[in-house]
Amino acid sequence: MSRSFDALLVLSFGGPEGPEQVMPFLENVTRGRGIPPERLATVAEHYLHFDGVSPINGINRALIDEIRAELVERGEQLPVYFGNRNWHPLIEDTVAAMTSDGVARAAVFATSAWGGYSGCAQYQEDIVRARAAVGEGAPELVKLRQFFDHPLLVAMFADAVAEAVATLPESLRAEARLVFTAHSIPLRAADRCGPDLYGRQVHYAAGLIAAATGYDDYDVVWQSRSGPPQVPWLEPDVAEHLSTLAASGTKAVAVCPVGFVSDHIEVVWDLDNELAEQADKLGIVLARASTPNAQRRFAQLILDLVDEVRDGREPMRVIGAQPVPGYGSSVDGSFCTPACEVSARPSAGSQ
Structure with missing residues (x-):
């Protein structure tokens, strides 16, 4: 089933960009999990070793630049937005901006290749929470599939x-x-x-x-x-x-x-x-070994995932010796398994 989009949202975990942001960021990440303050202080030292700046936001911004450049190469126009779960730019603020810009339906690329709760269902919950925060007029947000076998x-x-x-x-x-x-x-x-x-x-x-x-x-x-x-x-x-x-x-x-x-x-x-x-x-x-970071090939992968849903294409996969573990159970392929779909829904009911 093909579905058109008028924007792309890159959704990630988030990270601090200065020493004064480290502890508030870690408190956001661990809220409700009962992590002792001394453990947070230990983790904070890891960030402070790099002057309180996590590389993740900078890498994601560079990746978005590559996505935009790849769109130009393909002769396509698609606004690209950036939002995070745990730190600025927060997804709630980004979805509010998308609403003000008149976005009606957007593809959501989460920077996790995996199924499971943290890698998939929690991003579904982020989407539900952000749309609920914006309220009426919030765009439809369609999470793209896991891509561990792309x-x-x-x-x-x-x-x-x-x-x-x-x-x-x-x-x-x-x-x-x-x-x-x-x-x-x-x-x-x-x-x-x-x-x-x-x-x-x-x-x-x-x-x-x-x-x-x-x-x-x-x-x-x-x-x-x-x-x-x-x-x-x-x-x-x-x-x-x-x-x-x-x-x-x-x-x-x-x-x-x-x-x-x-x-x-x-x-x-x-x-x-x-x-x-x-x-x-x-x-x-x-x-x-390095990770994909902001390679042009990573931008191409993301737009391939958009095309799969937009054009109704068959997913691009490398086939291994064993069956592919999970995903693709819903009509648009946005959930990895029925259990993941259920896992994402309590957040919707709590808004």
């Missing part, structure tokens, strides 16, 4: 892996261990939108990228867990796994942060600082 995403990560491996000493490249990492989540949340949907999608995408780079053997691990230690999260943790690799004699590791589409704080701190320091102490040479 050919351009696979190609961007495959190229990044090859480039990372090429930075290793030549004598170690052939034996370098390929390790994919993604943000861990609590086990109690893993089945919220379907049985281990997020975990299965991460493993699926890792397999596609490994195949594209010629790796038959690789590891999938998790990073950036938080909260009380007694609460179980997806494992193994990347730091623990690195220690295991060192104990087995591994001398070089290429880390691909497949779970992230930009080099934001949990990449540049958790991997480029903490993991790199650990690797140095263990005698492992570590190379980290």
Whole structure:
């Protein structure tokens, strides 16, 4: 079913852009989750290491510039807006501006490749909340599908892996261990939108990228867990796994942060600082693959997703050995599974 759009909204997580914004931002992110102040203070130090500026907003603005340039290349006109869940520009303000501009129906690209609650359903809730805040006249907002198996995403990560491996000493490249990492989540949340949907999608995408780079053997691990230690999260943790690799004699590791589409704080701190320091102490040479960030190919991917819905095209996918895990259950393909659709709806009823 084709559906026309008169705007595109890039919807993201958000991040502080100055030291005075760090704690208010973290309080927004963790509101209602019972995170102790000392934990927030620890995380705040990560941001303050970079003068309180998260890279994420700047990367998203650069990506929007690439989208606009790609639209010009395609001879198309489509206004592009930017909104965040947790920090300015907030989605509520952006949707209000879209309403004032007369936007009637917009495609929404969320900067998460995944299904599951945090990667999909929570963005659905953001959309519902923003439309409710604006009230009558708010545009229809259609969230685009997950894109973990899109050919351009696979190609961007495959190229990044090859480039990372090429930075290793030549004598170690052939034996370098390929390790994919993604943000861990609590086990109690893993089945919220379907049985281990997020975990299965991460493993699926890792397999596609490994195949594209010629790796038959690789590891999938998790990073950036938080909260009380007694609460179980997806494992193994990347730091623990690195220690295991060192104990087995591994001398070089290429880390691909497949779970992230930009080099934001949990990449540049958790991997480029903490993991790199650990690797140095263990005698492992570590190379980290880049994320898509603001590549022109990423802009092309986003507009491909718009075209799929606008023109009723078949989704562009790299087909792996296993069935594609989830998504495409609703008429317009905006939900990943029926469970995800249900998960997104309590917010609508609470407005």
